[in-house]
Structure formats: C-alpha cells, structure tokens
Amino acid sequence: MANYLEFKGIGKSYPGVQALRDVSFRVDEGKIVALLGENGAGKSTLLKILSGDTAPDEGVIIINGQEQSFASPYQAIVEGISVIYQERQLVPSMNVIENIHSGDLPANGLGFLKREETRKNAKEIIDKFGLPIDPYELVGRLSVAYQQMVEIMKAYRRNSRIIAFDEPTAPLTDAEIAILFRLIRQLKDEGKLILYVSHRLAEIFRITDEIVVLKDGRMVKTMQTVQTNEAELIQAMVGRDIGDTYSRLSRNDKFGDVLLEVNNLTTDVVSDVSFRLHKGEIIGFAGLVGAGRTEVVRAIFGADPVRSGEIRLDGERVSFKTPRGAIERGVALCPEDRKEQGLVLFRNITDNICLPVLGKLKKRLFLDKKKSEDLAEDAVKRYSIRTPTLDKLVVELSGGNQQKIILGRWTSKLIDTRILILDEPTKGIDVGTKAEVYQMVCDFAKAGIGVIFISSELTEVINIADTIIVMHNGHITGVVKREEATEENVLALAMLD
Amino acid sequence: MEKPDGLQRTGSLRRFLNSKAFMLLILIAAEVVFYSIISGGDYLTMFNLRNILSSMVVTAYLTTGAVFLMISGNIDLSTAQVSTIAGVVMAKMLLAGLPWPLAVLLTLAGCGVVGLLNSVLINELKFMPFVATMAVSYVVQGVMLLMTHGASVDVDDAFIVWLGAYKLFGQIPVNVVFTFAVFAVYGVVLAKTQFGKNLYMIGGNSKAALLGGLNPKRMWYILFINNALLGGVAGMLQAARLRAGTTNGIANGMFSGMTGAILGGVSFGGGSGGMGGAFIGLVMINAFNSGLTVVGVNPYWQTVASGALLLVALTFDYFNTKRLTARK
Numbered sequence: 001m002a003n004y005l006e007f008k009g010i011g012k013s014y015p016g017v018q019a020l021r022d023v024s025f026r027v028d029e030g031k032i033v034a035l036l037g038e039n040g041a042g043k044s045t046l047l048k049i050l051s052g053d054t055a056p057d058e059g060v061i062i063i064n065g066q067e068q069s070f071a072s073p074y075q076a077i078v079e080g081i082s083v084i085y086q087e088r089q090l091v092p093s094m095n096v097i098e099n100i101h102s103g104d105l106p107a108n109g110l111g112f113l114k115r116e117e118t119r120k121n122a123k124e125i126i127d128k129f130g131l132p133i134d135p136y137e138l139v140g141r142l143s144v145a146y147q148q149m150v151e152i153m154k155a156y157r158r159n160s161r162i163i164a165f166d167e168p169t170a171p172l173t174d175a176e177i178a179i180l181f182r183l184i185r186q187l188k189d190e191g192k193l194i195l196y197v198s199h200r201l202a203e204i205f206r207i208t209d210e211i212v213v214l215k216d217g218r219m220v221k222t223m224q225t226v227q228t229n230e231a232e233l234i235q236a237m238v239g240r241d242i243g244d245t246y247s248r249l250s251r252n253d254k255f256g257d258v259l260l261e262v263n264n265l266t267t268d269v270v271s272d273v274s275f276r277l278h279k280g281e282i283i284g285f286a287g288l289v290g291a292g293r294t295e296v297v298r299a300i301f302g303a304d305p306v307r308s309g310e311i312r313l314d315g316e317r318v319s320f321k322t323p324r325g326a327i328e329r330g331v332a333l334c335p336e337d338r339k340e341q342g343l344v345l346f347r348n349i350t351d352n353i354c355l356p357v358l359g360k361l362k363k364r365l366f367l368d369k370k371k372s373e374d375l376a377e378d379a380v381k382r383y384s385i386r387t388p389t390l391d392k393l394v395v396e397l398s399g400g401n402q403q404k405i406i407l408g409r410w411t412s413k414l415i416d417t418r419i420l421i422l423d424e425p426t427k428g429i430d431v432g433t434k435a436e437v438y439q440m441v442c443d444f445a446k447a448g449i450g451v452i453f454i455s456s457e458l459t460e461v462i463n464i465a466d467t468i469i470v471m472h473n474g475h476i477t478g479v480v481k482r483e484e485a486t487e488e489n490v491l492a493l494a495m496l497d
Numbered sequence: 498m499e500k501p502d503g504l505q506r507t508g509s510l511r512r513f514l515n516s517k518a519f520m521l522l523i524l525i526a527a528e529v530v531f532y533s534i535i536s537g538g539d540y541l542t543m544f545n546l547r548n549i550l551s552s553m554v555v556t557a558y559l560t561t562g563a564v565f566l567m568i569s570g571n572i573d574l575s576t577a578q579v580s581t582i583a584g585v586v587m588a589k590m591l592l593a594g595l596p597w598p599l600a601v602l603l604t605l606a607g608c609g610v611v612g613l614l615n616s617v618l619i620n621e622l623k624f625m626p627f628v629a630t631m632a633v634s635y636v637v638q639g640v641m642l643l644m645t646h647g648a649s650v651d652v653d654d655a656f657i658v659w660l661g662a663y664k665l666f667g668q669i670p671v672n673v674v675f676t677f678a679v680f681a682v683y684g685v686v687l688a689k690t691q692f693g694k695n696l697y698m699i700g701g702n703s704k705a706a707l708l709g710g711l712n713p714k715r716m717w718y719i720l721f722i723n724n725a726l727l728g729g730v731a732g733m734l735q736a737a738r739l740r741a742g743t744t745n746g747i748a749n750g751m752f753s754g755m756t757g758a759i760l761g762g763v764s765f766g767g768g769s770g771g772m773g774g775a776f777i778g779l780v781m782i783n784a785f786n787s788g789l790t791v792v793g794v795n796p797y798w799q800t801v802a803s804g805a806l807l808l809v810a811l812t813f814d815y816f817n818t819k820r821l822t823a824r825k
Contacts, residue, residue, distance in 0.1 A: 303708060327710040335708055342708070344701035346768050355698055355709035358691045366689040409709070 002029040003064055005162050005193045011058035012045055019045040020217045023059070027162070032184065032194045034204045034225070037214035038237055038430030043197050046214075047166055050195070051083040052076030063161070077103070082155030083164045086171075088147050090154075092140025097122040099139050100153050125153045129183055145176035152183055163187060164195040169203055170428070173288050174491075181207050199430065201230050213237055234431055245435045246463040252280045252445035255466075258315070259450040260419055262300065265309035269295040270474040273309070277419065277450040282441060284465025285454040287494045292474040293454045294336055297421045301333045302326045313419075327356050330418035332410035334425055336454070338399070342406050345395040349387060350376040352394050352405050357414040379408025383440075400433030407440060420444055421452040426460060438464055458487045470494050520813075521760065521777045525784060532788035540791050543668065549787045550669075553779050554676045554738070555580070558731035559754025560761075561683050562724035564775045567758055568687070569713075569720055570700035570767030571619065572626045575634035576728040576754065579611050581744065582641040583732030587657075588650035588742030597654050605729050611637060612725030616718045641744060649743040652736055661737030672734050679730075684772035696720075700767025756782060756803060760810045782806060 010023040020042045027033045037043050048054045050061065052070030061068045063079065070076040090099050098105065100122045106114045122135045131149055133142070139150055148168060155163050165184070169177045184207060188194055196208055204211060205225060213220040213236040221236045256279030265273040270292040277283050285293040298304040300311055302320025311318055313329055320326040323333070335341035343352055353376040354361055361372050376390050383404040387397060394402055403425060410417050422441065426434045441464060444451050455461045461468055462485040470478040470493035478493035532540040539545070559576055566573055583604050590600035611633065618629040652658065663671045687693035695716060698706045703713040736742040760778025763770030785806065786799045 301708070322712060323708050324710045324712060333708055335705075340702075341704045344698050344705050344768065346766075347697060347701050351694065351698065355706070355711070358694055362691060367691055367694055 003161055003191060003193055004028045005195075006062040007046070007059065008062060009059035010046065010049060010056045010061075012042075012049065012054070012056050018217050020049075020056070023214070023217075023219050025212045025219065025222055027193045027195055029191050029193060030188060031209040032188055032196055032207055034208035034211045035195060035197045035214065036199075036201075036204060036211055036233060036237060038432055041214040041237070041430075042217040043214060044166070045217075047083055047164055047195075047197065050076070050081060050162075050164060052081070077158060077160075080159065080161035081164070082158060082160040082162070083166060084148065084151050084155065084168060085166045086168075088151060090139045090147060090150060093138060095136050095138050096126070096133055096142075096150055097135045099150050100125060100157050102154065103158070121157070122153075125157055129153065129156075129186065131179075143176075144171045145173070145179070148172070148180065149183065152187075156187070160192070162193045162195070164197065166197045167199065167428075168196075169198065169200060171289065177203065199428075201233055204233075205230075237431060245438060249438055249442050249464075250446075251442050252282075255280045256448060259313070260300070261312040261315070262296075263310045263312070265296065265299060265311065266307045267295055267299045267304055268307065270299070270471075273471075273476055275469055275476070275479070277452065279418075279448045279450055280445050281467065282445050282451040282453055282465045284461035284468040285452065285471060286458060286461045286468055286490050287456075287471035289456060291471040291494065293471050294423055295474075296471075297333060297423060297452060297454065300326070301331055301421065303333070327415075330416050331421070332356075332415070332417040332419070333421045334403075334406045334410065334423060336423040336427070338402050338406065338428075343394050343402060346393055348391045348393055349380065349385070349397075349405060350390045353379050353409045353412065355409060357412060360414045375412050375414060376408075379405070379412055382411075383408050398429075400429040400436075403429055403433070403437065407437075411444070417449060419450045419452070421454075423454045424456065425453070426455065426457070434460075458490055462487065462490055521774070521781050525777065525781050528781070528784055528788060532792060536788075536791045540788060545787060545791060547668065547670065547673075549780070549783050550673045551738075552783045552787065554670075554672055555731045555735050556753045556757060556779060556783070557676050557680050557776075558727040558734075560757035560775050560779055561680060561772070562727040563754045563758040564761065564763050564770060564772055565683070565687070565696060566720050566724050567755070567763045567765065568700045568767060568770055569696045569716060570703060571717060571720065572630070572755075572765070573615060573721060573724050574627065574630040575611065575615060575637060576724060577752075578634045578637040578641065579608050579725050579728040580732035580735065582637050582644075583608055583729035584736035585641055585645055585650055585732075585742035585744065587733045588652045588736055589644065591652060591654045591657065592650060597656050600654075601733060604733060605726055608725040608729030609722050612722035613718070615725070616721035619721070620714045620717055645742075645744050647744050649741045652740050652742065657733075657737045658740055661734070661740065672738065676734070680772065680776060684776070687772050697768055700769075702768075753782065753803065756807045756810075759807060778810070 005027040006025075008024050010020050011018075012020040023042070023046065025033070035043050035046065045054070049056050052073045052075050055069065068079055070079065091102065094102075097118050101118050106117055106121075108114055119135060126133050126135060129149070129152075131146070133146055133149065139147055142150065152163070168180060172180060181203075184194060184196070196204070198204055208225050210222065211225055211228065211233065212222045213233065215237060258276050259279050260277040262276075263274050273296050275283065285296070287293050295304060299306050302323050302325050306319060313331075318325075318329065320329075326333075339345060344355070350372050354372045357375070358367065361368050361375070363371070373390055379385070380387065380390065385397070385401045385404045385408070387401065394405060397405070410420060425441075426437055429437070438460075441451055441453060453461065453465050455464075462480075462482065466482055468480045468482065468485050468490060469476055470480065470490055472494055478490075480490060480493070529541065559580070562573070562576060586607060587600050587604045590603060591597065595603075615630050615633055618624045618633070619626050660672055665671055665674060687696065695706070695711050698709070699711060699713045699716055706713055732742075757779040758770065758775050759765075760781060761770055761772070761774030761776065763775065782803060785802060789799050789802060790796065
C-alpha cells in the first residue's frame, strides 16, 4: 500500500491568535505538496506540529492509517519525520560524515565509533545524490547550499518517510536551486512524502504537484499545480486580486541634483565601484548572493572600512568612520538581515523606532517618554503596523511588520533621511506586504529621497528601480535602465566573469 | 493611560506589577514576617536593620557595575580582585604618608587602568569577556599578593576611619548613605537617560545598535572602566570599615554582585533588567542572610542559601524568556 500522511481537523491557538483552524489535507506518495500562504497564515505552526515541536489543540496527524501524536521532536524523528528548516540544524565544527549520522553514530559494544562503516555509509549517500562534497569537510566550511544538502542527507540517512522543507530556496542561487530540486525529485521517486513550504510562486510551479493554500490559519484551497496559475494563487493567498503589482505603482519621474557620487570605491571585498544617485532616483543593485552589493552600501554607510576611492555627498567628499557620521548626514541603512542587524528583538516597538534619534528625544538630561511614544505611534500609524500596543516586543511581530518598523525608524519626523539604502527589504515578507513596500519605496523617491534598493529577486529589482546596477564578484558588470532591463539581460550580467 | 484613538500604552504601575521586582518585594515581605515570628522579634530591630544595610555597602557597588555591564551584554570577572587590591593599595599609600585624597585618586586611577585593559582585550582583540577578565583577575590577585605577602595593611587615616565608622544621628552609617546616593544616581542614569537606553540597545543587539548610529565599542570602554572604578570604591570603603586593607576582603563579592543583578532581572544575554530590581535583589539576599544569622543557623548555610536563591532567580528568568519566545 502506498504511504500517505494526513492532517485531519488540525486546530491550534495561542493567546490572542487562532493560528490554525480545521486544517485537513493529504500528502500522498509520489506527489510533492506545496504549503502556500502569507506570513502568519499558519504554515510554520503546522510544521511545528508535524515535527513534534508543539501539540495541536484539535485534530490528528495520520500516517498510513495510524493516528500519531508526538510528545517531542525526537519522537517525530523516530516516526520518520524530518523537517528541513531555514536555520540549519547542523554542527558546523564537525565533518559531513558526523553530521549525516548525528544523533546515532554507529558504535561497537564498547562505545567506540565504527569509523569505516560511517564513512562508507556517508560516501554512499553522497554518491547516490551525486554531490561533489568531501565527506571529511567540516560542515561550517561548506556553502549554505551544501549545508542544506547535508541536512537532506541526514534526513535520508534516518530513513525518514516524510520530509518537509521550510522555504528551502531562500538563501540559494539559481544554480543551487536546480541541484536542490533534483534532490527533492530523487526523494520523491524513492517514495518519500514531501511537503514543500514556500513563498516563491515560480518555484512552486516548477517542483510541486499539489498546492494547499492557507490564509489566517484556515485552508482556503487545495488544487492541482497544473490546473492553476500565479494570479489565482495570489488571489487565494491574499484574498484579493493584486493584479500586476508593478504596473499599478505610482512612480516618481522627476530627478533632482546628484546626491551621492561614488568614485572607484574599493574595499576588502569590492573594487572600483562608481555610480551616481540623484534626488528622487531609485538605483537597484542586482547580482547573485555574495556579489558584493551589501559590502558597497556598508562601506558608504561607514560600517566597513574603505581601502580607496571617494564618496561624495552633495559634491562634498566624505568618509564615515562609523554609521553615526553617515546618519547625521542623512544616510540611512535598512540592513539585509532584519533580526541579526536591524532590530533589537527583545526591546519594544518604541525603542526600536527611536534608536537613531534618542539624542533628540531629551528633556534636559532625561529621555522624554511621551515624545518617544508619540514618535513611535506616528510611525505605527503611517505604516499601519499591526500591533495592539507600543510595548510589544518586536520579536513578537511578523516579518512584514518588523520591516515597517525599520522603515519607520528612518523616516520619522526627527530624522532627515536623504539617502535610503534598502538591503533585501522584501526578504521573508508576504506578497501583500511586498506590494505595500514597493509603493513605499516609490513614495520615498517622490519625496525627493535617493533610494538604493538591493534585491536578489530579479523581477523585483528590474521593476522597481529606475537604474539597475549589476554586480558580480565585487565588480560592477553592467548598468541598465528600467526600460531596457529584462530578467535575461540582467541575469547574464550577474553571471558574467 | 489609554488614549481614545491611540495605541494602548502600558502605565508604569501596571509595568511594575508585572515585573520581577514586585515578586521579590512580596518575597521580602514574606521573609520579614517569617523571620520575625521565628526569632521572636529579634529580627526587626534597629540594630539588625543597620546590619542589613551595612552588609549591602560593598556588594552595592559591585552590583551596580555588574548591572551596567550585563545589560550591555558583557561581563567582568575581575571586579572582586580589583576591589581587594584597591583596599590594599590605598592602605599602603596612606601608610607611606600620602594624604587621603591623593591616595584615593591614585588608587582609582590604578583601577581605571585595569578597566581599560579589560576593555582593550574585549574590544580590540575580541577576546571572550569571560575568559579575558578571568585572566586579568589572576594577574591582579597575584600582584596584590606580591605586594602584601598575604598580610593585611592597617588603616588609621582619620578621615578614612571616620568614613568607615561614623553614624549620622548616631544611627545610620555615613557610608551607607553615600552608597545609597551613588546607587540612586546610577539608577536614574540607567532608567531615564539616553546613556541608559543606549546600554539596553547595545546589549539587546550590538550590530543593530551600531547600524542605528550608536557606538558599542565606546560604550564598552566606558562601562569596563566604570566597573573597575566602582570596584575600587567598594574596596576602599571596605578597608575603611575594617580599618585595614585585607587580602581576602571581597572574595565572594563579585558573585554576590552578580547575584543581586540577576535577582533584579538582569539576564546574561543582555538588554534587560534594571537598578530598581537589582536593589531589591540586594536587599533580598542580605535580609535573608541576616535572618539566618539572627535565627542562629550555621553561617555556612548562608552560602548554600545564596546559591539556592540564584538558582531560583535563574529559573524565574528561564520561564519568563520561554513565555516571551513561545508566543511565536
């Protein structure tokens, strides 16, 4: 009999939120099932229930006709369930063999490791998937993509019947995604049950057979991938037709003077980068992960040292030793990794919004609490950040709302931001909020702000930016105007050697 | 404090009632009632209250330094040794005939150098604070032993002795008043000023703080030096009270300092806690220990009890963090 996994009437609530409500669907052998939904739709909660991380309030999980309930993640693993999370569950200081076997390295009666057996075992699995990985390499030295492959091999070695992927392609380049998909198809052909969680519609069409759409914790639709299209999926996810997001944007078409001029900027990572940013202009930076885009803006912002070259602001030569200096001249950076570099997660909304302007919120010696809260409240309203109170810790907010807090921080009335640098501003946020962010970016430009917009999503950069600068390996490989930009020509420049 | 069309803002009373400090206050009240009954009234006497207050003096400085450093996401294990050497050095200088203001200033300068050393190791060489300050601690202790050969150094400078012994209105030790004033100033700085807020932001996420325009490195320089200076003051006051710079003066001081901080809600991760809580935490430990003495429990139990209290505080912290993170 063919294997299957069934969710039946799953419900789960947290204080104040009904995270899941009556979710029922089936994953059959030989089919890859996509779980699609905006942030906060309940995908993560469902994965947590599947992996034994949390227990459902209602409903059951059935595997091959048998009801299952897991008291712990360990039990779920024993029952053959592996979840490949975005965050790697690997030990970076140990090698590939050890990681593949982690949890139960084979040992003899005295507790000594059976080295030869583990090595052979690991080698077999690596060869089976046809990966160019040295079994003795430390996992911490592998690229993000290969670390993920190790994670998949670990699941395979455990003989998992069910493998769930949580946004697996987020950190990967296109070439790496191709390898990942090959692996996933191989697993499917071996009869594994596969649940695939993603935001990215394009890849859902590439890899999956069935799609389950969640919205606000409920199942909206299940459909066959071949019978649907992007528009229908988006409508199901957001509950409304957002149509062609890009053509609806109200853009700025009046550029002013040159705000920022970068000449032959060279740092440890990038070399000879030159460009000009005008008032009201949006410059997009495209390129593969690691092309040096982030490093360029960090150097401009004073976060990384500049080796040579010059940066001019309003024609005047500047060199910022710390971000403070840049901020005082009206440069603002929304960093790539919101949680790591953008937010102080365990502080509240007010503190996070007021961070760069604390010096202006003083009443004599002391901070003015009311003024701070007014400033934060203003940002919350302008960006319609969803929260019941300003005292909510930002760790409790969704990705989209977190991003809005960072935008609110740099656009409050106490700060005069003239150059806004957005590094991957839509990463990990849902389709609906993305559209909002695009319009905000255009609004900034209309207000005369010069925007630098870095994104790894090609469609996004070529549709938002007025000018697209393409980088590869620390160099600028091309500059393209929006009217001339296509995914093909930008990608070609991004891969150029 | 709800505004009709605004977002809900939590008032300070509500915040206080939710805080760990409030829990500790209830515990202290329970402690007082419990000891008063058991001791048959010997606990709540002026004499014993004064003892409790006096016993807090040295720890108060160490706690203050620890609170500031820990909130900013750092730690200093050398403070107790800095305190000890400060007491000895000051005593030696007084013995050599230096006037007290000069002896005090030179001692503080020395402490500042140790703080600077700590911060250079951590800021510039990127050593783990735990390891770096432990190493410094050994060096300081060794130097202190070389200077004294293990013998304490008497203090008989008139002013210093007065500082250690004089009681206002014949009741309240002047050094207690001084200490409480210092504690209060630090409390206000932490809770109300931009400097204080910066500490929380840096401790919560130093990378985000840097990109938000703060300067974590500079803050850590200030904090390590500040911590060493506070340690120095503690050591000198201790010497004043004992009328001698002793070589084992403040052996456990650093840990009691951190215990106070942790009881008060300061977490090792940084970014949370405050001086109010730490003060209550300090009162809690000292009132507890003093009770054990009054009731006549073997003093060694006090050490066990301090450890147990710390474990309770950490457990409390664990559940609190869990509650905050589980909601996602």
